[in-house]
Amino acid sequence: MGRLFGTSGVRGLVGERITPELVMGLGQALASFLGNSGTVVVGKDTRTSSDVLESCLISGLLSGGCDVKRLGVVPTPAVSFAVRNLRAKAGAMITASHNPPEYNGVKLFDGSGMAYTSLLEDRVERIYFGKKWHQVSWDEIGGVEDLDIIPDYIGALAGMVEISKEYKVVVDCGNGAASVVAPRLLRELGCKVVSLNSQPDGLFPGRPLEPSPENLVELCRVVRSTESDLGIAHDGDADRVVIVSEKGSVASGDEVLAIMASNQVAKKGDVIVTTVDASNVVDEVVADVGGKVVRTKVGDVSVAAEINRRGAVFGGEPCGAWIFPSFSMAPEGLLGALKVLELLDASGTKISQQLEPLPDYFMLREKIACPEDRKSKIMAQVSKRLVKEFSEAIGVIKVDGVRVNFLDGWVLVRASGTEPYIRVTAEARTPGRAEEILKATIGALKKMR
Numbered sequence: 001m002g003r004l005f006g007t008s009g010v011r012g013l014v015g016e017r018i019t020p021e022l023v024m025g026l027g028q029a030l031a032s033f034l035g036n037s038g039t040v041v042v043g044k045d046t047r048t049s050s051d052v053l054e055s056c057l058i059s060g061l062l063s064g065g066c067d068v069k070r071l072g073v074v075p076t077p078a079v080s081f082a083v084r085n086l087r088a089k090a091g092a093m094i095t096a097s098h099n100p101p102e103y104n105g106v107k108l109f110d111g112s113g114m115a116y117t118s119l120l121e122d123r124v125e126r127i128y129f130g131k132k133w134h135q136v137s138w139d140e141i142g143g144v145e146d147l148d149i150i151p152d153y154i155g156a157l158a159g160m161v162e163i164s165k166e167y168k169v170v171v172d173c174g175n176g177a178a179s180v181v182a183p184r185l186l187r188e189l190g191c192k193v194v195s196l197n198s199q200p201d202g203l204f205p206g207r208p209l210e211p212s213p214e215n216l217v218e219l220c221r222v223v224r225s226t227e228s229d230l231g232i233a234h235d236g237d238a239d240r241v242v243i244v245s246e247k248g249s250v251a252s253g254d255e256v257l258a259i260m261a262s263n264q265v266a267k268k269g270d271v272i273v274t275t276v277d278a279s280n281v282v283d284e285v286v287a288d289v290g291g292k293v294v295r296t297k298v299g300d301v302s303v304a305a306e307i308n309r310r311g312a313v314f315g316g317e318p319c320g321a322w323i324f325p326s327f328s329m330a331p332e333g334l335l336g337a338l339k340v341l342e343l344l345d346a347s348g349t350k351i352s353q354q355l356e357p358l359p360d361y362f363m364l365r366e367k368i369a370c371p372e373d374r375k376s377k378i379m380a381q382v383s384k385r386l387v388k389e390f391s392e393a394i395g396v397i398k399v400d401g402v403r404v405n406f407l408d409g410w411v412l413v414r415a416s417g418t419e420p421y422i423r424v425t426a427e428a429r430t431p432g433r434a435e436e437i438l439k440a441t442i443g444a445l446k447k448m449r
């Protein structure tokens with residue numbers, strides 16, 4: 001039996017892994033999992049394959065007895081919002097997030113608007129692979145209704161922040177789902193908006209969907225040439241935000257996360273959640289305001305689950321997936337951008353003035369080849385070997401791979417989930433020390449083969 005769900009829902013190449021049949025079967029399995037009744041909210045991103053997959057998913061749900069509210073093209077977090085707002089039983093978003101245009105997939109949300117955990121996914125998967133779904137009789141087939149959630153969604157997001165100054169911003173939607181919300185939302189909050197790549201287009205002519213520095217050269221240029229206060233970029237489904245400073249350079253995801261995390265700490269002892277691969281700059285800045293950082297597995301579902309468990313005030317990943325639990329348990333790229341503007345407004349600063357005083361950290365990454373069948377054996381020994389290698393280790397975190405902490409840095413060793421590699425990330429206060437940690441770790445790993 002293969003796997004249906006990966007680290008972020010069902011995802012793959014259209015026509016290969018992602019077929020109309022698969023998505024219809026998923027709709028049928030989900031309807032059965034939900035007890036062949038109730039309402040499911042369905043949204044999609046701007047990909048060329050999203051219309052056909054939307055039709056298939058909806059067919060599966062209807063034939064399984066669920067009713068459907070069809071949202072059309074919306075950001076992924078709008079599906080989470082709609083599920084809660086409409087008290088629906090579940091939500092489904094047709095998207096492959098930042099992947100290239102030939103990919104697509106489906107991400108599921110529960111009735112609280114949180115992404116399905118692997119536990120729930122396993123249960124849907126069992127129905128799917130066992131073909132154990134129930135097809136309802138003709139008089140129990142569900143109905144579909146179109147719903148424009150965007151006005152309510154924009155209203156709710158705008159109600160989450162107070163921005164008094166008029167900011168000039170450039171927003172780059174990458175021709176993805178943010179196009180239908182971000183420029184309008186920012187204008188409604190009084191911003192002067194220059195929009196880039198903000199016409200929905202499934203061929204994504206503007207730029208690749210991953211908002212990485214190399215893909216945001218144009219955004220940086222436009223921020224500088226228009227003398228804007230801020231640049232904002234979203235990934236294909238707008239659950240992530242990346243910030244460009246008024247000087248026209250892409251801000252480090254770790255640093256912006258650190259600023260936002262410390263900003264969200266309202267009282268001493270507040271907990272914020274981040275992942276094992278995030279920089280220590282987060283710990284340092286959050287500790288300065290009396291907050292506490294808890295680290296979890298990589299992935300927004302793990303962050304959301306940990307926020308729930310700890311009653312945390314905020315959680316986020318360096319890639320720009322930020323969760324504000326007072327609004328939603330799903331990563332919110334659009335709200336993230338507004339919160340950055342609110343922070344600048346309240347402090348009367350420019351974004352570069354927030355970033356420049358942050359302590360310097362240097363992060364290095366390397367991967368070493370490791371066949372699939374050796375991964376678990378090697379990973380089982382990593383912790384012991386590294387503690388032996390580094391007498392200066394002050395702690396080990398094993399929530400996702402092995403992270404060894406030092407007073408002046410850390411190293412993380414993780415087996416890749418999709419490729420035959422073991423990945424090593426090292427961080428320290430100086431480049432030399434980061435190099436030293438990385439080299440020693442790779443040396444120790446190589447001895448283990």
Ligand code: MG
Nearest residue numbers: 097235237239
């Ligand atoms: Mg995304």
